[in-house]
Amino acid sequence: MGTTSEKNWEPKIVAFLCNWCSYAGADLAGVSRFQYPPNIRIIRLPCSGRVSANMILDALRSGADGVLVSGCHPGDCHYISGNLFARRRFALLNNLLEFVGIEPGRVNFSWVSASEGEQFAEVVKEVTDKVKKLGPSTRLVKRIG
Amino acid sequence: MSTVNEKITEKIRSEAQRLLSSGEIAAFIGYEAGSLPMSVRPFVARKPEDASRLVWNSFCVLNLANYLPALLKSFEPPRRPGDPPPEGPLPKVGILATGCWSRNIVVQIKENQVDRDRVVIVGVPSRGMVSARKVKEAVGERDIQACTEEDHSLKISGEGFEQELNRWDVVRDNCKTCVHPDPVIYDILIGDPAGERQVQDRFAQVDEIEHKSLEERWDWFADSFSSCVRCYACRNACPLCYCPTCFVDDSRPQWVGKSTEQTDTMLFHILRAYHCAGRCTDCGSCESVCPVGIPMRLLTKKLNKDVLEMYGSEAGMSLDEPLPLTTYNPADPQGFVLTEKSEKGGDR
Amino acid sequence: MKALKLDRNAIGQWLSAMAGERDIYVPAPDGPAKGTWTLLTDYSMPEIKPGVPARPVKNFLFPQPETLLKFSTVPTDPNCCLPSEPEENGRKNVVFGVRPCDARSIGLNALACKADTYYQANMEKNAIIGLTCSQVCSTCFCSETGGSPMGTEGCDVSLTEIDGSYIARAMTERGEALLALAESSGKEVTDSDISAVEALEEKARAGSDEIRNPEEQLRAKDLMELYNAPFWQELADRCINCGACTFLCPTCYCFDIQDETLHGKGRRIRCQDSCMFPLFTLHASGHNPRGQKIQRVRNRFMHKMKYFPDRFGPISCVGCGRCVRDCPVNIDIREVMRSLLHI
Numbered sequence: 001m002g003t004t005s006e007k008n009w010e011p012k013i014v015a016f017l018c019n020w021c022s023y024a025g026a027d028l029a030g031v032s033r034f035q036y037p038p039n040i041r042i043i044r045l046p047c048s049g050r051v052s053a054n055m056i057l058d059a060l061r062s063g064a065d066g067v068l069v070s071g072c073h074p075g076d077c078h079y080i081s082g083n084l085f086a087r088r089r090f091a092l093l094n095n096l097l098e099f100v101g102i103e104p105g106r107v108n109f110s111w112v113s114a115s116e117g118e119q120f121a122e123v124v125k126e127v128t129d130k131v132k133k134l135g136p137s138t139r140l141v142k143r144i145g
Numbered sequence: 146m147s148t149v150n151e152k153i154t155e156k157i158r159s160e161a162q163r164l165l166s167s168g169e170i171a172a173f174i175g176y177e178a179g180s181l182p183m184s185v186r187p188f189v190a191r192k193p194e195d196a197s198r199l200v201w202n203s204f205c206v207l208n209l210a211n212y213l214p215a216l217l218k219s220f221e222p223p224r225r226p227g228d229p230p231p232e233g234p235l236p237k238v239g240i241l242a243t244g245c246w247s248r249n250i251v252v253q254i255k256e257n258q259v260d261r262d263r264v265v266i267v268g269v270p271s272r273g274m275v276s277a278r279k280v281k282e283a284v285g286e287r288d289i290q291a292c293t294e295e296d297h298s299l300k301i302s303g304e305g306f307e308q309e310l311n312r313w314d315v316v317r318d319n320c321k322t323c324v325h326p327d328p329v330i331y332d333i334l335i336g337d338p339a340g341e342r343q344v345q346d347r348f349a350q351v352d353e354i355e356h357k358s359l360e361e362r363w364d365w366f367a368d369s370f371s372s373c374v375r376c377y378a379c380r381n382a383c384p385l386c387y388c389p390t391c392f393v394d395d396s397r398p399q400w401v402g403k404s405t406e407q408t409d410t411m412l413f414h415i416l417r418a419y420h421c422a423g424r425c426t427d428c429g430s431c432e433s434v435c436p437v438g439i440p441m442r443l444l445t446k447k448l449n450k451d452v453l454e455m456y457g458s459e460a461g462m463s464l465d466e467p468l469p470l471t472t473y474n475p476a477d478p479q480g481f482v483l484t485e486k487s488e489k490g491g492d493r
Numbered sequence: 494m495k496a497l498k499l500d501r502n503a504i505g506q507w508l509s510a511m512a513g514e515r516d517i518y519v520p521a522p523d524g525p526a527k528g529t530w531t532l533l534t535d536y537s538m539p540e541i542k543p544g545v546p547a548r549p550v551k552n553f554l555f556p557q558p559e560t561l562l563k564f565s566t567v568p569t570d571p572n573c574c575l576p577s578e579p580e581e582n583g584r585k586n587v588v589f590g591v592r593p594c595d596a597r598s599i600g601l602n603a604l605a606c607k608a609d610t611y612y613q614a615n616m617e618k619n620a621i622i623g624l625t626c627s628q629v630c631s632t633c634f635c636s637e638t639g640g641s642p643m644g645t646e647g648c649d650v651s652l653t654e655i656d657g658s659y660i661a662r663a664m665t666e667r668g669e670a671l672l673a674l675a676e677s678s679g680k681e682v683t684d685s686d687i688s689a690v691e692a693l694e695e696k697a698r699a700g701s702d703e704i705r706n707p708e709e710q711l712r713a714k715d716l717m718e719l720y721n722a723p724f725w726q727e728l729a730d731r732c733i734n735c736g737a738c739t740f741l742c743p744t745c746y747c748f749d750i751q752d753e754t755l756h757g758k759g760r761r762i763r764c765q766d767s768c769m770f771p772l773f774t775l776h777a778s779g780h781n782p783r784g785q786k787i788q789r790v791r792n793r794f795m796h797k798m799k800y801f802p803d804r805f806g807p808i809s810c811v812g813c814g815r816c817v818r819d820c821p822v823n824i825d826i827r828e829v830m831r832s833l834l835h836i
Contacts, residue, residue: 376740
């Protein structure tokens with residue numbers, strides 16, 4: 001994904017946001033003019049329960065320096081419990097990735113509601129800072145010639 | 146004096162013979178003798194006289210539950226998607242099951258791959274299966290021409306050598322740390338139940354890797370998975386893998402490349418293991434069949450450990466409990482979530 | 494052709510002389526890569542265990558993966574979507590310590606790969622230094638497939654161990670040139686060396702078993718009778734349809750072609766594929782002519798034992814025994830061959 005070695009390297013972060021809370025939270029951050037780093041590329045999904053490990057790893061394989069998955073707070077899911085099922089899967093994936101040596105902080109999870117525009121900006125700042133500290137992603141990245 | 150396994154073999158034969166000749170089952174999944182020392186081959190007995198070919202010994206490493214869904218389906222009349230289910234009772238299938246295999250059958254039943262009413266489970270408490278790879282190492286990788294098994298020892302011989310091994314020394318790692326050797330569901334039980342085993346440090350192998358530094362863990366992963374040939378023996382030997390189209394065969398999008406390049410091999414192994422989360426019984430089939438000796442079982446073992454620690458659940462222990470990833474608890478740990486870091490409890 | 498007697502020291506010197514112009518690969522004796530072909534860095538006679546290493550030599554003829562061409566997918570690039578040659582490092586290889594069965598597979602595969610320019614180029618690139626077998630392992634059956642533990646087919650130079658030293662015989666012009674590099678360290682062979690090798694060859698011929706020239710018998714058989722044989726169902730019952738046999742087989746040469754593209758770059762690769770996988774024969778229409786497991790299992794053996802000999806002459810099996818040794822469910826190709834011969 002573009003420049004990696006230069007001094008002015010900026011991480012590219014893929015953010016999987018649920019339609020009902022986190023995406024709306026991002027929207028609110030925008031209309032409320034809360035500034036956050038422009039490093040994230042948002043992919044809108046119906047629910048955090050729709051996010052599969054395949055997608056997260058595909059982002060890493062394609063060269064994303066970081067991944068953020070964000071959904072509704074537990075109890076607030078538009079589909080009642082999608083995020084609660086997802087939470088178990090995310091917890092296991094998070095641990096498994098760490099187990100095989102993927103840096104903690106490459107893949108991140110958060111709960112942000114539709115009314116939390118400021119919190120959304122905070123989360124993006126935090127994730128961007130973390131990934132910047134880690135540097136360009138090298139593990140599980142597919143390279144073509 | 147016949148050995149424990151010889152006695153079990155006798156009983157398996159007579160039960161299979163009885164079930165097949167009475168017409169109760171149409172086929173019986175077991176093992177027959179193989180062509181090499183330390184080898185057995187899965188075998189589907191279809192006629193009463195086939196029953197005399199069945200054997201039981203310490204090398205029955207491939208999980209027989211692997212064959213169950215497809216074999217049951219083979220006795221169903223062909224139908225297209227949307228056709229109503231066939232009327233009347235369908236033929237039954239008999240199958241041998243140790244502790245872990247029976248738990249896999251439970252998982253298959255819960256996942257609607259297997260109809261409990263169509264299976265006759267012949268339970269055999271497991272004494273632990275032997276790793277042929279460990280035996281080969283123990284005799285210095287020499288060519289093994291014969292192996293005879295006693296209750297607690299193995300006699301291995303080849304050109305110019307004969308060696309006696311303590312059986313337990315060469316038992317597979319997953320069997321050594323097994324807590325549930327007895328079948329959890331069965332219709333007929335052969336042999337005496339072994340009872341729950343007390344195992345200290347069931348997850349010692351996982352802990353050892355967890356204690357490594359991040360860099361060391363990555364190096365371990367990269368090194369020990371580098372010789373993978375992508376033959377998918379691990380996937381195909383797994384009773385959990387029955388998807389009509391595996392994620393590795395998806396092309397839009399293509400989640401993993403087809404070649405043996407490091408990234409694609411690693412992604413295959415991560416995702417294969419992850420798809421077994423909350424369903425794996427640590428039967429060790431994947432590791433036993435790997436032609437190049439990759440320790441992929443440690444990935445599923447890690448997931449088993451986390452599932453047990455976080456959700457207090459082990460796969461396939463009962464027909465009533467839901468599988469851990471098909472349910473949730475509002476109080477599940479979520480310390481890994483950025484916005485929940487400060488919350489107390491479950492911070493991991 | 495030239496022949497030399499080399500002791501272990503002389504082999505070391507020869508290896509380091511060859512390393513000047515070629516990379517030398519040997520089977521790794523241990524570690525996680527045990528049995529895979531690894532680059533030799535210390536130039537002494539490597540430890541080579543009896544029997545075949547885990548990986549066949551075909552990985553040099555069909556590199557995994559092999560980049561066939563490259564291209565750009567950037568619309569503004571004037572060369573967008575135009576194929577270009579992949580860069581080569583230009584180094585040639587010596588594959589050292591290849592067992593006779595493996596070496597023989599190179600020529601068998603070449604029968605089917607006559608028009609395959611990549612295969613031909615890789616044959617050109619890789620010189621084969623064979624090592625005859627002093628021990629026949631329990632899974633070996635090369636002499637039943639038309640080979641021999643003393644075979645030299647496919648080798649540029651063939652080594653035979655006699656009393657701790659090696660008789661090196663050049664078998665091709667390329668081998669002659671390579672062996673010339675050992676001239677300073679090796680000794681001339683004596684008549685007794687030659688007769689010792691001949692005695693081993695004689696022993697290998699005498700010692701082999703009941704099956705001789707199976708290809709002739711199999712070619713004479715009716716194809717449909719073999720196809721409809723009763724034992725295929727039992728094999729299919731236990732086959733789990735993994736690709737272990739095909740990927741470890743030195744004479745399985747089927748491949749898949751993939752275009753990998755990412756961020757404006759693309760390349761066309763080929764990597765090994767297996768007739769055991771349903772995807773292997775899946776048509777774009779959704780139809781699959783070998784959709785059933787029994788059809789795939791049968792095809793693998795029919796290809797090796799009937800279709801290949803009918804078309805090219807020999808059977809497509811060199812008797813290395815890897816599939817026998819590593820099949821998760823003990824499908825033993827020796828039994829299959831016998832069953833076919835008895836039909």
